[in-house]
Amino acid sequence: MRENKYDNHDFFTKYSAMARSVDGLKAAGEWPAFRALLPDLNGKKVLDLGCGFGWHCRYAREQHARSVVGADISENMLERARAATDDEAIEYLRLAIEDIRFAEAEFDVVISSLAFHYIERFDQVCKEVHRCLTPGGTFVFSVEHPIFTALAAQDWHYGPQGERQHWPVDHYQDEGPRLARFLDTDVVKYHRTLATHLNILTESGFSIRNISEPGPTEEMLAAIPEMKDETRRPMFLLVSAIRD
Template identity: 35%
Template sequence: MNRMSQNVYDNEHFYKGYTKIRNNKLSYNEMIEMPVMKEELPEIKGKKVLDIGCGMGKFIQYMLELNPEQIVGLDIYNNMINNAKEHIQDERVTFVVSNILSYETEIKFDVIVSSLAFHYIEDFNLLMEKLNKLLANDGILLFSTEHPLTTATKQQEIWSHVESRFNHYKLDHYFEESARPIGWLDTEVIRYHRTIGTLMNTIIDNGFIIERVIDTGNTEMSLKLWDEEHIMKVNHRPPFLVIKAKKS
């Protein structure tokens, strides 16, 4: 199973819960992940951009301010694309309901971005092979994924607490690369755990040069706006991994 066979975001109960989380300005996305993605985004003025798993189009709204020539927003969920279309009416943007592995186009993209989608795709090698074909020569791939240190554990209760001593995040089954079902918003969601080495080597093996690897930690925004507990949890472990690579 991979993300393309999970219809959770087209389930109205799940979708409403997700939308509430995603629209929270104090969410992990806004406080931790997006500041890094925006910082690492290459020059896109006059460029063709593909956003994989574009969701409600929040990153696209930001990128439009940077004057790209064209953006294609790709997502497999009708709810997501319909939401994005409601909020973005710009002739430079095209929204497509499709999964990335079956997506076909004549466009060669200068930049491909993806926010927290790739850990839902089972075959990472096939994904990287596909992205290499979609990118123009010297094109840039920038994506975030749930950090392998967070996807490794098979336990549903991910934090342990020893009173008066410390909290710690559970790490187990790190080298067992497989599906990781989790309960989220009263729904079972399937993520795929891969080691950091597998991520790096698969990217390299498919014709990319890795330029940046970032373990996301607290940002100026999170340190200013979050409470002590949220800050502590991020200090204990990086929630996301951001990778920037160039097609060689």
């Protein structure tokens, strides 16, 4: 299933008002950890899957990537990305992640930020990413953490005074779709265990280089005290892998 809520006017309006939509990478709590997993991008050909507003595409060019292709299913996303980009070395394509078919060994680096948990067949995507990467090329992606996606509610268990008591984890081994609620809209996400993520990568011909489960930085905790609850469970899983 190819889901595209972002071309719905009301959903896109709410998404556009989110901090990371307004302030970009500096408002993305996982960005410092994601950036740390990236290889040297100087002179590299980069593909960004689920590029959204193009923040990572423009960052890659700031790091002197030779060229960048950003792919996204949403025309609203791409329209905003193109409006914010004045760089002929960045190309934006309207393309579902499930439909990518690039030339073999076309890219040196493939990245994706918080998109794959909307994809049913992660295995097929990994095989295609492996095919379009150069040997030794790098694949870096982030997803919602399996502890976060296990239950569709994606919420805390609250006490009688509304206090956050714990983050419930259940049906962890029951992989598959979850009907979650995001921005007052029903959204289908796909839950996969940590083991499944890693095994699919190795079975697709990747060697795993680094794994990160980042929490908020000290700067974020100082600026936003309520972020302390984000240290109680992982929200993101970040992986860096190399094509063998």
